[in-house]
Amino acid sequence: MPPFDVPEGDPFGPHNLPYGVFSLPGSDRRSVGVRLGDHVLDAGAAAVELGSPYAALLARPSLNPLLAAGRTAWSDVRRALTAWVTVPAHREAVAPLLHPLSEVTLHLPFEVADYVDFYASENHARNVGRIFRPDAEDSLTPNWKHLPIGYHGRSGTVVVSGTDVVRPSGQRKAPADPAPVFGPSVRLDIEAEVGFVVGAPSTMGTPVPLGGFRDHVFGLCLLNDWSARDLQAWEYVPLGPFLGKSFATSVSAWITPLDALDDALVAPPGRTHPLLPYLDDASEEPGGYDLRISVAVNGHVISEPPFSTMYWTAAQQLAHMTVNGASLRTGDLYGSGTVSGASENQRGSLLELTWNGRDTLELPDGKRTFLEDGDVVTLTAWAPGPDGTRVGLGEVTGRVVAGA
Numbered sequence: 130m131p132p133f134d135v136p137e138g139d140p141f142g143p144h145n146l147p148y149g150v151f152s153l154p155g156s157d158r159r160s161v162g163v164r165l166g167d168h169v170l171d172a173g174a175a176a177v178e179l180g181s182p183y184a185a186l187l188a189r190p191s192l193n194p195l196l197a198a199g200r201t202a203w204s205d206v207r208r209a210l211t212a213w214v215t216v217p218a219h220r221e222a223v224a225p226l227l228h229p230l231s232e233v234t235l236h237l238p239f240e241v242a243d244y245v246d247f248y249a250s251e252n253h254a255r256n257v258g259r260i261f262r263p264d265a266e267d268s269l270t271p272n273w274k275h276l277p278i279g280y281h282g283r284s285g286t287v288v289v290s291g292t293d294v295v296r297p298s299g300q301r302k303a304p305a306d307p308a309p310v311f312g313p314s315v316r317l318d319i320e321a322e323v324g325f326v327v328g329a330p331s332t333m334g335t336p337v338p339l340g341g342f343r344d345h346v347f348g349l350c351l352l353n354d355w356s357a358r359d360l361q362a363w364e365y366v367p368l369g370p371f372l373g374k375s376f377a378t379s380v381s382a383w384i385t386p387l388d389a390l391d392d393a394l395v396a397p398p399g400r401t402h403p404l405l406p407y408l409d410d411a412s413e414e415p416g417g418y419d420l421r422i423s424v425a426v427n428g429h430v431i432s433e434p435p436f437s438t439m440y441w442t443a444a445q446q447l448a449h450m451t452v453n454g455a456s457l458r459t460g461d462l463y464g465s466g467t468v469s470g471a472s473e474n475q476r477g478s479l480l481e482l483t484w485n486g487r488d489t490l491e492l493p494d495g496k497r498t499f500l501e502d503g504d505v506v507t508l509t510a511w512a513p514g515p516d517g518t519r520v521g522l523g524e525v526t527g528r529v530v531a532g533a
């Protein structure tokens with residue numbers, strides 16, 4: 130048997146070890162945990178029990194101290210954790226600190242500092258262009274191939290997987306309507322994305338180059354950028370997304386360290402335009418990640434977006450986000466943008482899947498264009514791991530509930 134009775138081939142085996150924060154029943158005490166199969170290891174308690182020097186980073190109520198500690202500490206802690214869950218000599222000490230996932234409460238694992246969202250899928254950007262600017266000569270805006278487009282979102286409404294999402298209300302006005310009306314969104318959508326979590330901060334005034342990505346970014350997670358398309362359509366010109374997005378962004382309870390994803394690194398799609406030097410990754414290590422995402426509504430898979438198709442990499446996004454001298458803070462989160470592949474069943478939003486409500490999706494429980502109250506949206510994903518294994522990403526799920 131593999132170490133600690135994790136079934137062979139489990140995507141959450143000792144090759145993965147994503148980090149989260151949990152509490153036990155009847156307790157308010159939050160602890161850093163590491164997922165192993167269908168259990169969570171109380172990593173802080175293990176560090177204390179084993180007299181580890183990393184207890185100061187792990188015996189904490191959030192991941193922030195570990196995130197702030199930087200690349201060398203991340204690698205050292207991961208090496209220690211791997212030993213704790215695989216070396217038989219540690220079994221007696223560690224086994225009592227493994228709790229069934231079904232018995233714990235998972236919390237937002239880090240304090241989100243700034244939240245930025247990008248727009249890095251060419252397929253998604255072209256689909257959106259065709260839907261909203263059907264008469265334009267090019268479905269991409271003129272800047273799209275020259276810089277990773279992004280905007281600053283609302284960090285205070287980033288919520289952990291499992292949190293209900295209240296249908297937002299706001300203004301909407303279709304082009305033919307004489308005046309705007311106020312009410313619950315009638316075009317509530319999802320965006321299947323990957324979120325990158327910044328650990329080590331940077332200095333204001335000093336850009337982070339492409340090669341600094343692994344020194345600053347700790348890991349990644351699945352992210353659902355809930356979007357009210359009707360609110361968004363009326364408000365977004367000229368300053369971009371605002372209330373149509375800021376009501377909720379869901380992230381997984383588990384942050385997968387980049388160190389677990391070395392076998393998933395892939396080259397991004399071929400570049401069609403020359404890039405300015407600070408974004409030119411031709412001579413860099415491959416910056417794409419081969420993550421196979423699945424989107425389900427009420428348990429029914431509606432799409433399987435491939436992250437490997439993203440035109441802009443997370444390293445390019447980080448370089449662009451800091452090239453003006455803006456600094457990074459521990460806990461900064463940036464979303465990749467909606468992940469959409471080339472084919473229809475790889476689109477990461479209902480906007481694209483139903484072509485802005487023109488078409489309907491057939492679900493076992495009825496037709497959909499956009500989300501109805503009670504719908505549960507769940508994103509899952511896996512990536513190639515070492516020796517033919519799979520690295521599972523923690524799911525992100527959320528249920529739509531009616532507004533008050």
Ligand code: CA
Pocket residue numbers: 246247320322354464466467
């Ligand atoms: Ca988005």
